[in-house]
Amino acid sequence: VTLAEKTGVYEREELLTGCQAVSQAVRLADVDVIAAYPIRPYTEVMDQLSKIIADGQLDAEYIVADSEHGQFEIVKHASAVGARAFAGSSGTGWCYGFEALVVTATDRLPVLFLVGNRALDDPGAFGVEHNDALAVRDMGWLLCWASTAQEALEHVLIGYRIAEDARVRMPMALAMDGAFLTHSQHIVKIPSPEAVGRFLPPYDLGERRLHPDNPISIAPQVNEDWVIELRRQNWEAARRARGVIVDAYREFNAIFGERYRAPYFFDEFMTDDAEVVLIGLGTVAMPGRTAVRRMREQGRRVGYVELKWFRPFPTEELRASLSRFKAVGVIDRDFNHGSPDDGGTVFHEIRSCLYPARERPAVINFITGLGGRDISIADCTTMLELTEQAARDERRDGTVTWLGLRE
Amino acid sequence: VIKRVEVNYRGIFQKTLGKKIGGDIVMIASRVGRVAFSNGRYSDSPERNGIPCKYFAFVSPDLSEEELEAECGAKLDIDEADVSVVVDEAMVKGVEPWGWHGIRPINEKVIPGGTLLVVSRKPHADLLKFIGRKPYPYRLATIEGDASLSGLWVFKDDLTHERVLGAIAALDPDVIGIEAVEAYLLERTGQPQRAEAARAAYEEVQGKVEVVLPSDGIDWPHQPPVLPKWHEFGEGVVVPAVPRGFQLGPRGQSRNPQFKRGTTKSERPVVRFDICTKCTLCWQECPDQCFDPTVDGLYDVDYEYCVGCGKCAEVCPVKECIVMVDELRFEDDRSPWEHYRRDRDGYVEWAEQKKGDKRVVHPHVTGTGRAELDGQRVPLGKVIPARKKEATA
Numbered sequence: 001v002t003l004a005e006k007t008g009v010y011e012r013e014e015l016l017t018g019c020q021a022v023s024q025a026v027r028l029a030d031v032d033v034i035a036a037y038p039i040r041p042y043t044e045v046m047d048q049l050s051k052i053i054a055d056g057q058l059d060a061e062y063i064v065a066d067s068e069h070g071q072f073e074i075v076k077h078a079s080a081v082g083a084r085a086f087a088g089s090s091g092t093g094w095c096y097g098f099e100a101l102v103v104t105a106t107d108r109l110p111v112l113f114l115v116g117n118r119a120l121d122d123p124g125a126f127g128v129e130h131n132d133a134l135a136v137r138d139m140g141w142l143l144c145w146a147s148t149a150q151e152a153l154e155h156v157l158i159g160y161r162i163a164e165d166a167r168v169r170m171p172m173a174l175a176m177d178g179a180f181l182t183h184s185q186h187i188v189k190i191p192s193p194e195a196v197g198r199f200l201p202p203y204d205l206g207e208r209r210l211h212p213d214n215p216i217s218i219a220p221q222v223n224e225d226w227v228i229e230l231r232r233q234n235w236e237a238a239r240r241a242r243g244v245i246v247d248a249y250r251e252f253n254a255i256f257g258e259r260y261r262a263p264y265f266f267d268e269f270m271t272d273d274a275e276v277v278l279i280g281l282g283t284v285a286m287p288g289r290t291a292v293r294r295m296r297e298q299g300r301r302v303g304y305v306e307l308k309w310f311r312p313f314p315t316e317e318l319r320a321s322l323s324r325f326k327a328v329g330v331i332d333r334d335f336n337h338g339s340p341d342d343g344g345t346v347f348h349e350i351r352s353c354l355y356p357a358r359e360r361p362a363v364i365n366f367i368t369g370l371g372g373r374d375i376s377i378a379d380c381t382t383m384l385e386l387t388e389q390a391a392r393d394e395r396r397d398g399t400v401t402w403l404g405l406r407e
Numbered sequence: 408v409i410k411r412v413e414v415n416y417r418g419i420f421q422k423t424l425g426k427k428i429g430g431d432i433v434m435i436a437s438r439v440g441r442v443a444f445s446n447g448r449y450s451d452s453p454e455r456n457g458i459p460c461k462y463f464a465f466v467s468p469d470l471s472e473e474e475l476e477a478e479c480g481a482k483l484d485i486d487e488a489d490v491s492v493v494v495d496e497a498m499v500k501g502v503e504p505w506g507w508h509g510i511r512p513i514n515e516k517v518i519p520g521g522t523l524l525v526v527s528r529k530p531h532a533d534l535l536k537f538i539g540r541k542p543y544p545y546r547l548a549t550i551e552g553d554a555s556l557s558g559l560w561v562f563k564d565d566l567t568h569e570r571v572l573g574a575i576a577a578l579d580p581d582v583i584g585i586e587a588v589e590a591y592l593l594e595r596t597g598q599p600q601r602a603e604a605a606r607a608a609y610e611e612v613q614g615k616v617e618v619v620l621p622s623d624g625i626d627w628p629h630q631p632p633v634l635p636k637w638h639e640f641g642e643g644v645v646v647p648a649v650p651r652g653f654q655l656g657p658r659g660q661s662r663n664p665q666f667k668r669g670t671t672k673s674e675r676p677v678v679r680f681d682i683c684t685k686c687t688l689c690w691q692e693c694p695d696q697c698f699d700p701t702v703d704g705l706y707d708v709d710y711e712y713c714v715g716c717g718k719c720a721e722v723c724p725v726k727e728c729i730v731m732v733d734e735l736r737f738e739d740d741r742s743p744w745e746h747y748r749r750d751r752d753g754y755v756e757w758a759e760q761k762k763g764d765k766r767v768v769h770p771h772v773t774g775t776g777r778a779e780l781d782g783q784r785v786p787l788g789k790v791i792p793a794r795k796k797e798a799t800a
Contacts, residue, residue: 015430015445040453122644126449179449180481185430186444186472187437283481290477372449374482406636 009195009256016188018181019044021149022114022174024188025156026086027058028196029112032203033078033085035063037071039093040126041116041178046088068093072100072113079109080210080218084160084203087111090178091118094132104171105140106230107219108237110163110203112156115175116182117282117333119371126178127372130281130334133175134310134345140234142172142241143311145281149186152176154252154259157191161200161248167240169205177283177333179372191256199255238312245309265314267306268321270296274303276387277322280331281307281346284375288331291380302384307346315353322350323357327396329387333369341365343400351398362390368403379403409478410466410582412575413485413516414492415502417673418454420556421494425462427568428492432464435572435583435591442467442475448484451504454559457671457714459502461485466582488516490579492571495554496527497673497734499537501629506666509631512539514624519543522578522616526552526567529735531617536738539627541619548616550574550608554673566604573605574612585609632665657707657742659699668695669740672715674731677758680705680747682728689719689729699744707744710737730762737761 003010016024022045026034034053036046052058061078065071068089075085089097094115104111119129137143142163146152155174163172176182210218249264261267269289271277278288285306292304305321322328330351332344339348347365354360366383369375382403390396412432416425429445436443443466451460465479479485493499493513501510514523520543525534527549534547550570557563569592576585588609589602641647652661676689683705690698690706697713698706715734723729747754778785 015433041449177481183449183452184444184446184476184480185433187433283476286473286477286480290474293474372483376482377477406634407638 009191010189011192012190013187014190015185016149017183017185018149018152018176020048021153021188022156023048023052024190025153027052028193029157029160029200031060031086032083033061035065035071035074035087037065037068039090041118041182042088042090042114045114068097069100072097075111076100076104076109079111082205082209085111088114090116091132092121101136102139108169110169112159112163112172115173116178117175118178125371128177128179129370133173134334136173137311141311142170144309145175147283147285149188153188157196157200158248158252162244164203165244168237168244170237180283195255199252241312263317265309265317269304271303273301274325275301276327276391277303277305277325278329278331278383279305279307284331287375287377287380291377291384295384313349319353319357322354323359325361326391327362327387329383330365332367341398341400362397364390364396365400366403373404408468410489411485412464412490412582413488414462415498416460416494418458418460419456419559422559423562424494424555424568428571429462429464431572432583435587436466439587442470442472459498459504459670485516487518489518489521490575491517491523493525495673496525499534501670503670507632510629510670512627514538514541517545522546522548524548524574524578526550535624538624540621540624542621544618544620546616547619548578548612550612569601569604570608573608577609577612655700655702657699657745658709662712667711668714669711672713672734674715675710675713675734676719676729677732677762678743679728679758681755682725684725686724688722692718692722694718701744705744707742710740732761
């Protein structure tokens with residue numbers, strides 16, 4: 001029995017890197033315009049897409065830009081005229097195009113961007129750090145992490161569906177850990193175009209489509225009497241996105257089987273009777289959950305929460321979930337020097353989210369894995385043990401520990 | 408249970424080979440119900456020509472994919488290897504993939520009872536002249552073949568890939584079994600010679616595997632560098648420069664001691680100082696500034712830094728003056744010029760003996776005239792093909 005016959009929704013299995021899995025999803029999403037500019041680890045996505053087009057498997061405009069700034073402007077404009085558009089980048093390349101990233105969000109254009117997370121130079125380094133993608137967190141973006149190649153493929157489809165929804169129309173950044181996910185080869189199930197067609201409707205910008213037959217102007221220069229209302233409007237879209245995200249996962253599950261669990265924005269592992277949990281973004285979930293599984297064998301009441309969606313932040317859901325525990329250890333693969341308690345960005349958001357909770361757990365922070373340094377199972381065990389200590393000792397609340405550092 | 412395989416390959420020239428071996432181990436293992444994935448040592452890429460690189464494959468009969476990933480994925484290097492494959496035998500001299508890494512022994516990751524599998528025509532004793540001792544027994548195995556070198560986007564389809572898969576099946580059937588290898592190759596390509604090549608290597612390697620004892624091999628001469636702690640670094644990403652220095656004579660030019668790159672080469676240039684015309688071309692053209700001017704106008708070679716690119720041999724206008732020679736014929740990196748100064752006749756005799764009779768023929772890029780080649784009179788010098796004419800209506 002073939003995979004296609006068995007499932008009806010998957011076409012075949014292939015050995016793919018995370019980048020290749022994303023490219024396959026872009027093919028399946030039948031994207032119209034791709035703008036490319038190389039920077040590792042994202043580069044393999046554009047390489048693969050150019051091959052997919054050359055092999056006649058996708059009919060799309062493939063434009064090699066002069067820089068990331070040009071690259072992001074191209075897809076923004078393409079999206080405005082009604083083309084489903086795709087781009088991607090990493091690290092400082094992503095930052096170089098920042099002006100274009102900002103206006104894509106304020107213009108509410110639903111382009112999907114792949115961010116292969118990479119350390120921000122200097123020193124020039126290729127390894128994963130999350131500061132690049134996190135930089136758009138304040139700008140009106142959808143921002144989500146995938147932690148396996150299969151999830152990366154699926155989140156391109158889920159991402160377009162959410163971003164293009166008439167209630168949302170926001171750009172989507174899909175982040176994945178550079179090297180560990182972008183360049184690792186795994187066996188991936190590739191959905192059939194027919195099943196994808198049932199899940200992802202065609203892109204329709206409706207009355208906002210820039211076209212000679214629909215004479216409109218986008219984003220004129222305005223004065224003080226316009227801006228705050230437009231910001232308020234964009235906030236409303238970000239609020240509506242929370243509901244659209246849940247709908248998208250439910251619909252995905254209905255077509256492809258129970259792939260994702262409620263509340264969808266994050267995934268809990270062995271948390272039912274847990275007293276302490278770790279929470280983090282990206283591939284650290286693998287050693288994190290493995291450490292939890294092994295400590296559970298010794299009767300320790302620990303769990304792992306894999307945070308997937310950072311924007312919109314799942315405030316209510318996460319507040320309800322995390323306030324069940326005595327202590328929460330937040331793993332940051334990013335830095336935020338000089339911030340409150342000198343913690344990482346994810347730490348601040350989670351602590352802020354928990355502040356109004358009636359029962360507030362101790363929240364401690366780990367800054368680790370910067371620049372692609374390994375985070376091992378043993379490191380995760382250490383973090384869980386320190387979080388257990390925080391559950392017992394009030395003085396540990398709010399502490400920030402750097403882990404895996406030569407000191 | 409986890410089985411770990413690493414493939415030591417030459418950057419660019421063997422990238423596709425390394426990736427294919429890693430990827431096919433995953434495909435073959437998964438067909439018999441094992442969980443597997445594959446990745447490369449990420450820091451190795453973007454690759455440089457000939458740099459020692461690694462590709463990995465991980466296989467487990469009982470772990471979930473997530474647990475296997477947690478144990479082996481998201482790491483810069485492999486923890487240990489059940490099988491370390493070496494697809495260019497010259498890497499037995501050690502591997503130095505990037506700066507501040509040091510020259511590491513090729514068997515560094517091989518576990519007790521694990522196997523170092525080298526594609527080589529040489530007897531094991533010749534390889535062990537270069538390989539560091541290990542405190543425990545492991546196995547050395549060879550399959551006959553030359554280093555399969557090609558380019559980044561192309562693949563030299565000379566069956567090395569299939570032969571390595573067959574040999575791994577013989578050495579550690581818990582990674583992949585030979586029947587599964589054969590079935591996969593046949594099904595995937597429809598070409599029986601691929602499955603046959605795997606089977607032949609499977610048979611061959613069983614006669615070419617032996618236990619290496621803690622007394623076998625050499626005392627490893629290289630120490631990995633100790634990396635600075637966070638408060639020991641210069642602030643502002645400042646790294647001290649290599650002190651400038653130039654003196655005539657061997658090692659007279661200062662070079663970066665933290666990245667020598669000598670393990671990049673499969674061949675080294677042997678210089679016949681006695682017929683050198685002191686034209687300076689090797690010194691000028693060497694992309695890595697490996698030639699040291701000397702008091703007598705000759706140019707010494709610093710083999711610790713030579714990457715074996717062959718440019719010097721290519722530009723040398725004197726026949727037989729600079730010739731590229733198999734790196735494993737040399738056991739040290741001593742100055743050839745000093746050897747020549749000490750004992751001119753002895754050096755020339757030694758050099759000729761090392762050179763043997765194999766020669767790489769380089770195209771002449773300057774000069775004119777005609778030469779006899781395979782019975783045909785052909786022009787010497789750079790041949791520029793006639794430009795295609797635009798079609799005219």
